[in-house]
Amino acid sequence: MTHPLIARLETELGWPRLHTMAEVTEFTARPGAHCLFIPGDPARNLETADAAVVLPELAMTFQRAFDCAIVDDAIEAELRDATRALRTPGFLFYREGRFLGAIEKIRDWADYMTRIPHILGLASV
Template sequence: MTHPLIDRLTTEFSWPKLDNQHDLTEFTSREGVHVLFVPGDPKRNLETADVAVILPEIKQAFQGRFDCAVVGDDIEQKVREETKVLKTPSLIFYREGQMIGGIPRVRDWDEYMARITQILAQSATCEIADA
């Protein structure tokens, strides 16, 4: 499902939209840290637009410590099930192909800053913020 604020991430910011497992694996397996934005249904979940606006600001605040992509509708359910980050919208963090954490739903700025700092400090273990 499309929404102008989600579309902005792929058009204005040129973030990739991952529509299949191959693209997902290729994106998350690269060197460094990668964040998947799993939007969910923006018509049913008003928080989706909020996270679509907040994520570019978060990326800027962390000064290039990770890149971002948008998970497409076709693989969203599978990503949610595989990562066990079931609530949307969510941010799912990977380092070189390994999930290192997830943050479901919208959070306040300070919580994003604290949780992402913790996630980035982790190695291969995975941490999911409370729903």
């Protein structure tokens, strides 16, 4: 069962949920930058709900410099292993199919403001 704040990302914001690695490949291969949200288990990890609130705010702060999708539980472990981003919740950044980096666990806002531009190669916000 998904957390209501994660469900909101799909229902209100229209973010896709990626169920297969093929869908991950297709989504991340599109032009531009992308962020995949690996929620983890919201029942065991209290930071998951926080991350579901933080990521839309980050997307707005960075003026939609990246689009977002949710990684389904079915492929979460495989994707975490493939990217070595093992801790959840996690934000995995890609550009045109290439994995750029990850931010694991909840961070201070200033950390996001420093790390995301570095990962995406953007001028600092």
